Amino acid sequence: MGVHEEFRLVVSPDVANQGQWLVTVDECPVPGLAGPKGSVAPTLTRANLDMLRSRDGWPNPAGLQQIGKAVWQSILTAGAEAALTASRYQLAGGQHGLRFVLVLQGQESEIVDPTKIRLSELPVEALYSDVDQFLATDITTPISRSFQWKPDRPPQRVVRPLRVLVAIASPSDKPRAKIDSEKAVIQAALSDLIEARAVEVEFVVQATRAAVAAQLRTKPYHVLHFVGHGGFDVVGDVDAPRAHLCFVRPGSDLSDPTDAETLSVMLRNSSVRLVVITACSSAAPAPAVHSSLLDAGPLGTRAFDGVAQRTVAGVSGVSAAVAMQFDLEDAGAVEFSKVFYENLLEPDLALDEVVTMARRALVVQFQVGHRAWVTPTVYWRCEGGKVFEIEPSTGPLDAATLEELSGIDAQLSVYRQHLDKITAQPADVQPLVADLRMDWIAQVEQLLALRAGLFGESLRISGTRVAAGQEVRCRLSLRVVPPGPIGQIQFRLEYPGDKAIFAGSEAGADVMMPPATAVLGDGALHVVLANASGGQRWGGQEYELGFLRFKVPPTVAPSLADVRLSAAEVIRDGQQLPFTPVDGLLFIE
Numbered sequence: 252m253g254v255h256e257e258f259r260l261v262v263s264p265d266v267a268n269q270g271q272w273l274v275t276v277d278e279c280p281v282p283g284l285a286g287p288k289g290s291v292a293p294t295l296t297r298a299n300l301d302m303l304r305s306r307d308g309w310p311n312p313a314g315l316q317q318i319g320k321a322v323w324q325s326i327l328t329a330g331a332e333a334a335l336t337a338s339r340y341q342l343a344g345g346q347h348g349l350r351f352v353l354v355l356q357g358q359e360s361e362i363v364d365p366t367k368i369r370l371s372e373l374p375v376e377a378l379y380s381d382v383d384q385f386l387a388t389d390i391t392t393p394i395s396r397s398f399q400w401k402p403d404r405p406p407q408r409v410v411r412p413l414r415v416l417v418a419i420a421s422p423s424d425k426p427r428a429k430i431d432s433e434k435a436v437i438q439a440a441l442s443d444l445i446e447a448r449a450v451e452v453e454f455v456v457q458a459t460r461a462a463v464a465a466q467l468r469t470k471p472y473h474v475l476h477f478v479g480h481g482g483f484d485v486v487g488d489v490d491a492p493r494a495h496l497c498f499v500r501p502g503s504d505l506s507d508p509t510d511a512e513t514l515s516v517m518l519r520n521s522s523v524r525l526v527v528i529t530a531c532s533s534a535a536p537a538p539a540v541h542s543s544l545l546d547a548g549p550l551g552t553r554a555f556d557g558v559a560q561r562t563v564a565g566v567s568g569v570s571a572a573v574a575m576q577f578d579l580e581d582a583g584a585v586e587f588s589k590v591f592y593e594n595l596l597e598p599d600l601a602l603d604e605v606v607t608m609a610r611r612a613l614v615v616q617f618q619v620g621h622r623a624w625v626t627p628t629v630y631w632r633c634e635g636g637k638v639f640e641i642e643p644s645t646g647p648l649d650a651a652t653l654e655e656l657s658g659i660d661a662q663l664s665v666y667r668q669h670l671d672k673i674t675a676q677p678a679d680v681q682p683l684v685a686d687l688r689m690d691w692i693a694q695v696e697q698l699l700a701l702r703a704g705l706f707g708e709s710l711r712i713s714g715t716r717v718a719a720g721q722e723v724r725c726r727l728s729l730r731v732v733p734p735g736p737i738g739q740i741q742f743r744l745e746y747p748g749d750k751a752i753f754a755g756s757e758a759g760a761d762v763m764m765p766p767a768t769a770v771l772g773d774g775a776l777h778v779v780l781a782n783a784s785g786g787q788r789w790g791g792q793e794y795e796l797g798f799l800r801f802k803v804p805p806t807v808a809p810s811l812a813d814v815r816l817s818a819a820e821v822i823r824d825g826q827q828l829p830f831t832p833v834d835g836l837l838f839i840e
Contacts, residue, residue, distance in 0.1 A: 254346060254347050254348070255347060255348040255349060255350040255393070255601070255604075255636065256280040256338070256342060256347050256348070256349055256350065257278050257280075257349075257350045257352060258276070258278065258279055258280070258334075258335060258338050258349050258350065258351050258352070259276070259277040259278040259279075259352045259354055259397075259400075260274065260275070260276060260277070260326060260327075260331060260335075260351070260352070260353055260354065261274070261275040261276075261277045261354040261356055261400065262274055262275075262326050262353065262354070262355060262356070262370060262373075263355075263356035263357045263370070264357050264358065264359045264370060265290045268290055270292060270364065270367065271290045271291060271292045271293075272290065272291055272292075272293060272325070272326065272370060273287070273289075273290050274287075274288045274289060274290070274291055274326060274327070274328050274330075274331050275287050275288060276288055276330075276331055276334045277354065277400060277401075279334050279338055280338045280341050280342060280347075280349070281334065281337045281338055281341055284330075284333065284334035284337055284338075285334070288328045288329075288330035288331040288334070289328045289329075289330060290328070291324075291325065291326065291327075291328050293324075293325035293326075293367065293368065293370075293373070294321045294324045294325050295318070295321040295322055295324075295325045295368055295373065295374075296321070296366055296367070296368070297365065297366050297367065297368055298366070299317075299318045299321055299368075300368050300372060300374070302314065302318065303318065303374060303377070303577055303622050303625065304577050304578070306578060306580070309617070309620070309621045309622055309623075310617065310618040310619075310620035310621040311620055311621075312618075312619065312620030313620075314620075315377065315379075315619075315620050315621075315622065315625070316379055318374070318377050318379075319377040319378055319379020319380075319385060320379050320380070322373065322374060322375060322377050322378050322379070323378055323379060323380055325373065326353070326373070326375070335351075339383070339392075342391075348390065348391035348392060348393070349391065349392050350392075350393055350395070350601075350603060350636065351378070351386060351392055351393070351394045351395070352394075352395050352396070352397055353373075353375045353394070353395070353396050353397070354396075354397050354398065354399070354400060355370060355371060355396060355397070355398055356398070356400075357370075358370060358371060369536065371536040371557075371560070372535075372536050374576060374625055375394060375396065376394055376576075376610075376625045376626075376627070376628060377625045378394060385619065387607065387610060387624075387625070388607070388610055388611055388614055388619065388624065389607070390604055390607050390608070390611075393601075393603035393604050393606070393607045393629075394603070394607075394629075395602075395603040395606075395628075395629035395630070395631060396628060396629065396630050396631075397630065397631060397632055398560070398563070398564045398630075398632070399632045402631075402632055402633055402634040402635075403632055403634070404524075404570040404632045404633050404634060405633075405634050405635075405813055405815075406633065406634065406635060406637040406638060406639055406640040407473065407522075407524045407570070407638065407639050407640070408639075408640050408660075408834065409473055409639045409640065409641050410653065410656060410706075410831070411448065411449050411450075411641060412448055412449055412450050412451045413444075413449065413450050413451070413473050413474065413596065413639065413641065414450075414451045414452075414453075414470060414471065414472040414473050414474070414522075415437075415441070415450060415451065415452040415453070415472070415473070415474040415476060416452075416453055416454075416455070416463070416466060416467065416472040416474070416475050416476070416523075417434070417437060417452060417453070417454045417455070417476045417478065418454075418455045418458035418463045418475065418476070418477050418478070418479075418498075419433070419434065419454060419455070419456050419457070419458060419477075419478040419479060420457060420458045420477070420478070420479035420480070420496075420497060420498050420499045421457065421479060421480075421499075422479075422480070422497055422499050422500070422504055422505050422506040422507075423504040423505060424505050424506050425479075425480045425497055425506060426480070430456065430478070432581070432585050433478050433529070433584060433585050433588055434454060434456075434478075436585050436588050436589045437452060437476070437588055437589075437592055438452065439589070440588065440589050440590075440591075440592035440593045441592050444596060449596065449641075450596070453466070457499045457504070458477075458479075458498055458499060459498055459499050459500070459501050459507065460498050460507065460509055460513070460517065461501060463475075463498070463517065464517050467517070467518075467521050467523070470653075470654075470657075471521075471522035471653070471654075471657035471660075472521065472522055472523055473522055473523060473524055473525065473639065474523065474524075474525045474526075474527065475518065475523045475525075475526050475527070476526075476527040476528075476529070476588075477496055477526070477527070477528045477529070477530055478529050478530070478584075478588075479496065479497055479498075479530050480496070480497040480506075480530050481494070481495060481496045481497060481528065481530035481558060482494075482495065482497075483495070483535070493510045493511075494510060494511045494535075494536075494557050494558045494561065495508040495509055495510045495511070495558070496508075496509050496514065496528070496530055496558055497509075497530075510558075511557070511558040511560075511561035511562060511565070512561065512565065514558060514561075514562060514567070515561060515562055515565035515566050515567040515569075516566065516567075517567075518562070518567035518568065518569055519566050519567050519568060520568070520661065521567075521568070522657060522660070522661070523567070523568070523569060524568070524569060524570045524571065524638055524639070525569070525570065525571050525572070525573070525602075525638050525639075526559070526562050526563075526569050526571075526572040526573070526574075527572075527573045527574070527591070528558060528559060528572065528573070528574040528575065529575065529579065529584040529587060529588060530574070530575060534557050534558070534559040534560070534572075534574035534575055534576040534628040534630070535557050535575075535576045535577065536557050536560070557574070557576075558572075558574065559572035559573075559574035559628065559630050560572075560630055562630075563630045563631065563632060564630075568664070570631060570632055570633050570638050571602055571629065571630065571631035571632070571633055571638045572629075572630045572631070573591070573602070573606055573627060573628070573629055573630075574627075574628055574630070575626045575627060575628070576625075576626055576627075576628050577622065577625070577626045578626075579623060579626045579627075580617075580623060582616070583613055583616065583617065583623045583626070586609075586612050586613060586616050587609045587612070587613060587627060589612075590608055590609040590611075590612040591605060591606065591608075591609045594608045594609075596641065598641070601635075601636030601637055602629060602631060602633065602636065602637075602638050603629050603631075603636065604636075606627050606629050609627060610624040610627060611624075613626075613627075635745070640815075640817065652705055655705060656702065656705050659698050659701055659702045659705075660702070662694075662698055663695060663698050663699070663702070666691050666694055666695050666698070667695070667811060669691055670688065670691055670692070670695070670811055671810075671811065673687070673688050673691075674688075674808065674809045674810050674811075681809070688809075692716065692838050695836065695838075696838075699714075699835075699836060702833070703730075703833045706730070706831040706833065707730075707732050707831075708730055708731060708732050708828075708830045708831065709729075709730045709830055709831040709832070709833045710727075710728075710729055710730075710740070710742065710816060710819050710821065710830045710831070710832050710833070711726075711727070711728050711729075711730070711793075711816075711832075711833040711835075712725050712726070712727055712744065712799070712814050712816055712833070712834065712835040713725060713726040713727075713728070713835050714812075714814050714835030714836040714837045714838070715837070715838070716837075716838040716840060717801075717803050717837055717838070717839055717840070718803070718839075718840050719803050719804065719805050719806070719807045719808075719809075719839060719840070720803065720804070720805035721802075721803060722754060722800055722801065722802045722803070723751075723800070723801050723803065723837060724757070724798040724799070724800050725798060725799045725800075725801065725814055725835055725837075726759070726795065726798055727759065727766065727778075727795075727796045727797050727798065727799060728759070728793050728794060728795050728796055729783070729789075729793065729794050729796055729821070729830070730792070730793040730794075730830075731789045731790050731791070731792070731793075731794065731823075732790065732791065733790055733823075734788045734789065734790025734791065735788055735789070735790065735823045735824040736784050736786055736787065736788055736789070736823065736824060737783040737784040737789050737794075737821065737822065737823055738781075738782055738783065738784075738822035738823070738825070739779065739780065739781050739782070739783070739820070739822045740779070740780040740783050740796065740819075740820070740821050740822070741777070741778065741779040741780070741818075741819075741820050742777075742778055742816050742817065742818055742819040742820065742832065743771070743775065743776070743777055743778075743816070743817045743818040744775070744776040744777075744778055744799070744814065744815070744816055744817075745774055745775050745776075745813075745814075745815045745817065746774055746775075746776075746801065746812065746813070746814045746815070746837075747774060747812045747813070748773035748774030748775075749774075749807075750803060750804075750807050750810065750812045750837075750839060751801040751802070751803055751812060751837065752801060752802045752803075752804065753768070753770065753776060753799070753800075753801060754800040754801055754802045755768075755799075755800045756768055756778075756797055756798065756799050756800065757797055757798040757800065758797050759794075759795035759796045759797040759798065760795040761784075761789075761794040761795050761796065762780065762783055762784075762785070762794075762795075762796055762797060763785055764780075764781075765797050766778050766779065766780050766796065766797045766799070767779045767780070767781070768799070776799075778799070780796055780797070783796065801837075803837075803839055807839055808839075809839055809840055810839050811836060811837070811838060811839070812836070812837040812839060813834060813835075813836060813837075814834060814835040814836065814837060815832075815834045816832035816833070816834060817832060819832045
């Protein structure tokens with residue numbers, strides 16, 4: 252479907268009313284309906300959760316509907332339900348879907364009633380009403396989870412190929428995983444993309460931690476997929492159960508439990524932004540335990556206990572994780588992987604939509620009354636619903652260029668993190684770090700210029716420094732290698748509407764007319780240049796197409812603002828060609 256409005260529902264423990272949850276509609280297509288929506292006592296019980304965790308008794312349509320209604324009543328107060336219903340009606344019949352994001356904030360400090368579930372255990376994917384039925388099976392209402400009030404990770408620009416590392420582990424002391432079947436399915440689902448050099452996939456079979464860590468150092472992987480077993484057990488000397496994945500122990504074929512923190516550190520400073528885990532209970536929080544353990548400080552169960560949760564919320568740099576909150580039958584894991592990878596690189600599908608497509612395949616395989624399709628979960632913190640933006644290049648880059656590009660992107664990520672931390676400092680600290688901030692900005696500008704120079708042919712928007720309250724001119728340029736007349740150029744430009752206001756366009760030195768623009772909404776433009784070269788043959792250099800002007804409101808705090816190009820189309824000699832879009836960055840001072 253591609254275009255979705257967001258319905259972000261924030262749920263947190265109500266400290267004033269033990270056993271209840273506070274509900275807030277943080278974002279809604281009907282802005283007047285956003286805001287606090289009261290408190291609710293969850294009606295979903297531990298018996299319901301135990302039923303979902305059991306493989307027995309499925310399909311059970313009536314039972315699953317009853318669980319779905321209990322989920323609905325557990326998070327949708329009257330006010331929240333009204334906001335959701337109004338949002339659905341407003342978008343009905345249009346081209347926009349409604350993305351439902353459950354934002355989990357905080358965790359109960361203790362469990363008073365053993366029949367009640369914790370907030371982190373809520374299977375929101377089962378959400379059901381008599382009118383909408385199961386929302387998570389509808390491509391127009393994909394369901395996902397987050398820990399951030401607002402998405403805070405921009406899509407990762409990826410120069411093809413997208414690299415997928417699949418780690419498969421089937422220790423002898425666990426039920427045998429269908430290694431060959433799932434490996435074959437992943438290869439088959441990606442075969443066309445592999446042949447087109449759009450994707451590379453490599454496997455580490457009977458994976459140890461050391462083998463996976465070593466492979467991650469060989470090249471910049473973007474996706475890590477773990478196939479095997481996971482769960483909760485006492486790991487090492489820690490007394491409380493901890494979330495873990497079962498790698499294979501070096502020198503044997505037994506399990507080597509690996510907790511979420513260790514996995515996060517393994518992925519730290521890597522290029523991996525998406526983790527996929529088709530392992531049992533890989534997205535489940537720790538099971539409820541007696542309150543005496545919860546008071547045991549670091550030994551007690553805490554929020555984000557699941558591998559997926561901790562990976563996204565931790566230090567790894569991962570933007571999204573797709574994992575399983577309950578055991579998934581082997582046949583279901585194979586079908587999930589097949590449909591997931593068939594749709595992952597579809598440009599019009601966001602990650603939650605891709606998982607929805609996989610859910611629908613599980614419905615076909617097991618029936619809608621089966622718990623299998625409820626099992627996959629999405630945890631993410633991605634802006635615009637995108638983990639990746641695949642850059643269409645004029646051809647595959649050689650290994651040396653890809654390695655250089657990876658190094659530049661890693662440095663840019665570090666500098667941006669440092670700049671974000673500096674801008675978050677109190678006002679009285681800002682003068683003390685001003686010189687350091689300017690040095691880092693200069694480093695980022697230099698790296699962006701180096702990055703742009705790595706692509707043979709590119710369409711580039713250049714950002715620059717601007718003070719709050721001032722206007723900035725962003726230069727638009729086209730680098731052309733083989734000569735030829737350049738006809739129409741068009742693209743979509745996205746910018747943060749809360750930090751910049753579009754103020755107009757100007758012609759560049761190499762064109763006669765300024766770019767034509769159409770505002771698509773808050774923070775988005777459609778830009779067109781007709782007959783860009785005026786019939787002349789351009790080639791062998793970079794040409795200035797024009798400038799796009801933005802006004803930064805005086806109230807905007809010092810920050811970084813991405814100006815992003817997408818859906819670029821360049822016509823040369825009457826043919827549409829893939830020119831790599833190169834984004835810009837505004838440094839608001």
